[in-house]
Amino acid sequence: MTPESMLVLTKGLTMAFGGMIPALAIGMIVSRAMESIGRNPESAGKIFVPMLLGAAFAEAIAIYSLVVVFTLK
Amino acid sequence: MVLPPLAAETIAHIGSFPITNAFVNSFIVAMILIVTAFFVRRNMKTRANQAPTGVQNFAEAVVEFLMKQAVQVTGDEAKARKFLPLAGTVFLFVLLNNWLGLFPGMGSIGFNHVVNGEAEFFPLLRSAGSDLNLTIAIAITSIVATNVFGVMSIGFFSHVGKFLNFKGFLHAWHEHGIGAKLVGFLVAIVELGVGLIEIVSELAKVLSLSLRLFGNVFAGEVLMAVMAGLFAYFLPLPFMALELIVGVVQATVFAMLVLVYATVSTQEAH
Numbered sequence: 445m446t447p448e449s450m451l452v453l454t455k456g457l458t459m460a461f462g463g464m465i466p467a468l469a470i471g472m473i474v475s476r477a478m479e480s481i482g483r484n485p486e487s488a489g490k491i492f493v494p495m496l497l498g499a500a501f502a503e504a505i506a507i508y509s510l511v512v513v514f515t516l517k
Numbered sequence: 518m519v520l521p522p523l524a525a526e527t528i529a530h531i532g533s534f535p536i537t538n539a540f541v542n543s544f545i546v547a548m549i550l551i552v553t554a555f556f557v558r559r560n561m562k563t564r565a566n567q568a569p570t571g572v573q574n575f576a577e578a579v580v581e582f583l584m585k586q587a588v589q590v591t592g593d594e595a596k597a598r599k600f601l602p603l604a605g606t607v608f609l610f611v612l613l614n615n616w617l618g619l620f621p622g623m624g625s626i627g628f629n630h631v632v633n634g635e636a637e638f639f640p641l642l643r644s645a646g647s648d649l650n651l652t653i654a655i656a657i658t659s660i661v662a663t664n665v666f667g668v669m670s671i672g673f674f675s676h677v678g679k680f681l682n683f684k685g686f687l688h689a690w691h692e693h694g695i696g697a698k699l700v701g702f703l704v705a706i707v708e709l710g711v712g713l714i715e716i717v718s719e720l721a722k723v724l725s726l727s728l729r730l731f732g733n734v735f736a737g738e739v740l741m742a743v744m745a746g747l748f749a750y751f752l753p754l755p756f757m758a759l760e761l762i763v764g765v766v767q768a769t770v771f772a773m774l775v776l777v778y779a780t781v782s783t784q785e786a787h
Contacts, residue, residue, distance in 0.1 A: 497770060510736055511728055
């Protein structure tokens with residue numbers, strides 16, 4: 445296992461593991477939002493912005509792991 | 518296919534101060550905002566029976582929209598009015614920077630220079646959010662400002678008392694009975710620890726704000742470079758649309774977080 449191949453492997457695994465749970469989180473956030481819109485279609489405008497905010501927070505964690513991948517050399 | 522490097526490239530020097538291409542972008546956006554403000558203030562119609570026209574009309578519409586959103590986040594109109602200059606400026610600055618980075622010519626107009634024996638391409642313009650210096654600067658300014666708002670609102674000792682929390686010891690001392698005193702003492706130690714962790718959480722706020730914006734914009738730049746390198750016609754189009762949306766969403770998230778932190782900072786300690 446040369447250092448270069450370990451580096452490539454680490455980069456790939458970091459992004460793979462770091463993206464799993466944020467993806468799950470975003471899916472749960474948006475699915476709850478869809479449920480509540482389905483139950484009350486008029487609230488779609490009110491629910492959209494908090495949903496987007498929550499999704500941006502969850503996505504930030506995946507972005508942190510992407511930044512770690514960028515800094516590995 | 519040349520991916521943009523992590524650090525923004527220095528393209529010129531003023532004395533010994535390096536000018537990076539992201540700095541040029543942020544300077545252009547600052548000039549756009551300042552010139553717009555100048556033209557709004559010139560012959561400004563301020564009396565109640567004069568309808569605003571032209572640039573002033575547009576600027577008033579933008580400010581009213583931001584004020585409405587701010588009142589929704591803070592819940593209190595006086596507080597929203599106090600925090601709007603900071604949060605609104607952060608929103609407009611980050612939004613214009615993100616959108617300016619999508620113009621044709623960003624990242625493609627530049628010069629070749631020999632670095633360490635090989636020719637490297639130095640673009641003259643680059644999206645400002647893709648430079649970590651800019652995002653950390655905005656984040657530090659915003660968090661320092663929220664703490665200053667806290668001190669201005671609830672007083673210096675009350676604000677510092679949120680972080681160095683010795684009030685629990687006072688409560689424990691006034692309890693009756695040795696058992697109650699002991700329990701109160703332990704609770705006070707835990708509260709002191711929580712207050713110290715809050716100091717670390719302020720640093721975490723700076724890091725999370727800056728890294729969120731930097732990661733989104735820089736990943737967008739890399740994505741555009743990869744897509745344009747794959748097939749330069751029509752393929753980058755949906756990704757340009759994605760970058761437009763990401764620009765708006767990240768500006769909104771940054772500004773809303775600044776508002777929320779300022780609101781929490783100016784609340785009385787419970």
